[in-house]
Amino acid sequence: MYLNRKWLMFSITLFFILAVAAGCSSESKNDGSKKNDSDDYGEAVDYTITGIEPGAGITVTTEKALEEYDNLQGWELEQASTAAMAAELDKAMKKKSPIIITGWNPHWTFAKYPDMKYLDDPKGVYGGEEKIKTLARKGLKKDKPEAYKLLDQFHWEVEDMEGIMYDSKESGEKIDKVAKKWVADNPDKVKEWTKGVPDVNGVKVELVSTPWDSERASSSVVKEVMEKKGFDVTVTPVDVAVVFESIAHGDGDATLAAWLPITHKDFYDKFKGKFNDLGENLTGAKIGLVVPEYMDIDSIEDLKPKK
Structure with a gap:
């Protein structure tokens, strides 16, 4: 016992x-x-942020972030293309492996992968909410008042732009074709943009844009709407620096592609006063470092310097 x-x-x-x-x-x-995960994430992604084209607004801003955040010492920004970034994201999401990308919305990746999140940006390098503005060359209102009025009245939502990009990606159709279908399916919005705008006969308008899907969507939609009113519209895709330069110098009539107050701030400030700012055509845009929800990390400051 x-x-x-x-x-x-x-x-x-x-x-x-x-x-x-x-x-x-x-x-x-x-x-x-979180500490161990953060360390592991740095090693898992080889202390590399997967980015897009050199010279893009978010690329320039991310280069600033690498300088501003001491904990990103030793990290690198891989600059390739938007398509290459999206391909790497697809691979990571399928395997549920870590990845850190330069992200922005509107973009089709957020429509396809709603379970992604922006890392908090305590230093405010990426700013808060972005607006996409319409800029017009000096004299456009006098030379082509009908075009100016329509462009001034153009405004749509993040979901509209993302929907076009996502449909294009999933269907394999070019964005301009998807945009035409979108215009046909959204007569109420088109009616708002064209209110008080008389039909014209072949008035030429050149829209200058960046070669990104978000801007392809907006320029294709506006091109379709303007052509239905009788305009002869050309969309010229160029590097973002050339967008601002061409509008400031009067080489193009307008652009729908100015991301502010952060993304294109340097270009906007450089030519400020040499174009007409028609205000935002889309609100609720955002840029920053983006990760999948399955990664246990919430802030840029959670990342660790390269060992």
Whole structure:
């Protein structure tokens, strides 16, 4: 009996010791999981942020972020193309592997992968909400008042732009074809843009844009609407720096592609006063560093310097 009681007491004591140890281990894991995950994420992505084209607004801003955040010391920004970035994102999401991208919306990736998130940006390098503005050359209102009025009245939503990009991606159709279908399916919005705008006969208008899907969507939609009113519209895709330069110098009539106040701030400030700012055509845009929801990280500051 004495031995049985002694064995029972030993078993109870051992149980509590193991339970406490397990609790401590769990607590330690919970307390340190984000730190360990953050370290692992840096190694897992080879301390590399997957970016897009050199010279793009978000590329320039991310280069600034690498300088502003001390914890990003040793990190690199891989500059390739939007298509290459999206391909890498697809691979990572399918395998549920870590990836950090330069992201923005509107973009079809957010329509396809709604379970993505922006990392908090405590230093405000990427700014808050972005607006996409319409800029027109000086004199457009006088030279082509009908075009100016329509462009001034153009405004749509993030979901509209993302929907066109996503449909194009999924169907394999070019954005301009999807845009034509969108215009046909959204007569109420088109009616708002064309209110008070008389038909014209072949008035030429050149829209200058960047060669990105978001801007392909807006320029294709506006081109379709303007052509239905009798305009002869040309869309010229160029580098973002050339967009602002061409409107400022009067080489193009207008652009729908000015992301402000952060993304294109340097270009906007450089030519400020040399064009007419017609205000935003889309609100609720955003840029920043983006990761899948399955990554246990919330802020840029959670990342660790390269070892």
